[in-house]
Amino acid sequence: MTQAAFFVLTALADQPRHGYGILREVEELSGGAVQMRVGTLYGVLDRLTADGLIVLDREEVQQGRLRRYYRLTDEGTAALAAEAERLAAGASAAKKRIAEGLRSPRPAPGCTSGTPDGPLAGPGLAGGLA
DSSP states (O other), X not given: OXXXXXXXXXXXXXXXXXXXXXXXXXXXXXXXSOOOOHHHHHHHHHHHHHTTSEEXXXXXXXXXXXXXXXXXXXXXXXXXXXXXXXXXXXXXXXXHHHHHHHHSOOOOTTOOSSBTTBOOOOBOTTSSBO
C-alpha cells in the first residue's frame, strides 16, 4: 500500500469526507510530510474505489459545487488495520535493531572486518594477505 493510500484510508477511518477535506486531513495526519495534489488524490480515490476499499457515500451541492463524500468499506477498514499493524511491526523491528546497535561495539573507521580495534589479517580481495 502506498503512503498516500494509507493516509487517505486513515483520513476516512472516522467519518466520510470530501476531496478537499481528505487533502487537509492527510496533511495534518502526516505532520505535513504528505501533501497531495488534487490530481494525485483523485487517482488514489479511483484506485481505492476499484479495489473495494472505499465507496462514494453521498454527493452534496455546496456553493454551486458538487462535493463527493467517500467512506471506508469493511474491506477498507480491514486493509487499513493490517497495514497499520505491518508498519508498527516494522517500526518495532527498526527500534530494536537501533537499540541493539547502540549497545554493541562499533568497528573503527575504515575497518571492514575484525574487532573494533582494527581489521584482522586475512585474504584480501585478490587472495593475498590484507
